[in-house]
Amino acid sequence: MLKSPIIAAVTGCRGFIDWEEHQFGEGTNNIYVFLAQLVNALLARSKEGLPSRMPDVVFFDNACALKNFACNPKRCDLTEVTRTMKELHYMIDIWHATNHRACLQDPEPARLLDPRSEFSSRTASLVSTEACEQGFSFMDRITYVGMNMGPGHFAIYLYLVLDLENAKVTRRR
Numbered sequence: 001m002l003k004s005p006i007i008a009a010v011t012g013c014r015g016f017i018d019w020e021e022h023q024f025g026e027g028t029n030n031i032y033v034f035l036a037q038l039v040n041a042l043l044a045r046s047k048e049g050l051p052s053r054m055p056d057v058v059f060f061d062n063a064c065a066l067k068n069f070a071c072n073p074k075r076c077d078l079t080e081v082t083r084t085m086k087e088l089h090y091m092i093d094i095w096h097a098t099n100h101r102a103c104l105q106d107p108e109p110a111r112l113l114d115p116r117s118e119f120s121s122r123t124a125s126l127v128s129t130e131a132c133e134q135g136f137s138f139m140d141r142i143t144y145v146g147m148n149m150g151p152g153h154f155a156i157y158l159y160l161v162l163d164l165e166n167a168k169v170t171r172r173r
Contacts, residue, residue, distance in 0.1 A: 006143065007034045010135040012127035014169050016162040028065045032085070040081050056089065057123050059132060063090040064103035064113050091115050094124065095133055138165060
């Protein structure tokens with residue numbers, strides 16, 4: 001039975017890239033590992049000559065903590081993935097920017113992290129910073145069905161439904 005939350009990666013145009021069921025809370029380390037798996041897949045595709053592109057910006061509710069985690073000197077230069085993660089542009093999504101006062105006190109990190117800053121506002125205006133929240137709103141309406149499924153059935157169900165949703169979103173664009 002599904003009892004744990006879901007982490008999902010959503011594009012700026014609200015397409016689902018991937019998702020993962022996880023235990024406990026939405027901790028920075030959980031998000032970091034999930035993002036690292038996506039970065040690893042993109043790097044592998046690039047090495048194989050397949051289409052791949054690193055994200056221009058990673059929006060997240062707590063991007064300040066995620067950036068600090070990615071830039072931690074103990075891990076940031078260990079592998080190609082961690083070096084790539086260190087270089088990504090992290091930004092707090094527009095819905096959560098007003099809640100982050102302490103991390104935005106220093107003007108230099110705030111310039112990159114705050115979607116309302118002069119530096120980041122152009123990037124934020126080109127991408128729907130609400131896309132992830134919209135995606136989770138959709139997921140909230142469908143994942144309750146998984147409460148009565150085993151893990152395998154739920155995984156197939158969610159991948160199929162998200163694929164259908166991606167096709168619908170693509171048609172609308």
